[in-house]
Amino acid sequence: MIAIYVCAVIAVYAALRVIIERNTMRKLPFLNVVSFAVTGIIALLLPHPITIAAAAAYFVGSTLESNAIASTWAGGIKKP
């Protein structure tokens, strides 16, 4: 079962790209890849019906968090 190794390697690669990238907004797509990979790891570790809820809760929470960071960062641009 190499699927979980694939997710683990991609998670570490994306985390390294997050800290190497200088521009704050361009870090967010790499953070999104980390969330995808960790959601995959959660589902592959424990195949149980409730794991779907845990993986979905983690993914939606992390998406909401990135959305909040991006929207707050953008908050200073809109004023005329």
Place this chain on the structure above:
Amino acid sequence: MNDVVIFASVLLILIGMTAAIFNRDPFDKLISISVLIAGVFPFIVERGFLDVAIATALIAPLSTIFTLMVCRRVQV
């Protein structure tokens, strides 16, 4: 849980921690803390604490949102 996944999760925690310490911009710090929490999750799920996982997954982003509300970005 095999060694590769444990090693990857520990790496995520260490990467997130060092980046959070050495970054200056507060938004970069918040992003690095997200990486750190991502590394903690496999440990919670592997022991079977799925209810703790669901609770943490809902509380951690909420605390980031409250942090952002307190320290709103100053207009340029």
Place this chain on the structure above:
Amino acid sequence: MLDEPIRILIAALICWFNFMIIDLIFKLPERGGVSGATAIAQEVEKGGGKLNGGYMMGNIVSSPDASAGTLLASCGVYCAGLPGGLFAALLVYIGNRICYDPGYAGTTGCITATFIVFGAVQSGWFAASDFIAGMVIAILTIQGLSSVYASRLIARLWKIRCRLLRGCT
């Protein structure tokens, strides 16, 4: 069944087409759904990418779209079969509403992916875990390699979509 690496790569291609086609149909590269997506698009454009590609990357970051739907559908089918995939679709729908997203790209992507993954597993050629790894590889190619080239690819696909199906501004 074929070898596992080949299965994962073929599953990655299937997931890539599923989420790209559904996102293009739902006009994700047209504009940013929330202010954060627009900010990401502007930063991608400053780095040398195309604006429409940036809009789609920003929309993927800000709200569960078809890529998230495909991943959660694969996890659902892996954990609990067909009902698991449909339960994941419900969770994606709730997630869309929580993130203020009025669209249905995520839910649609999740439902189509549920049937694709379940069919692939029933046919005996794939295992559900291949699709989980495949979807992570697919999102890596769009968000995780180079925002410049990915946004240019998405902008080109968006032009093709606008010519095939009408309805874009």
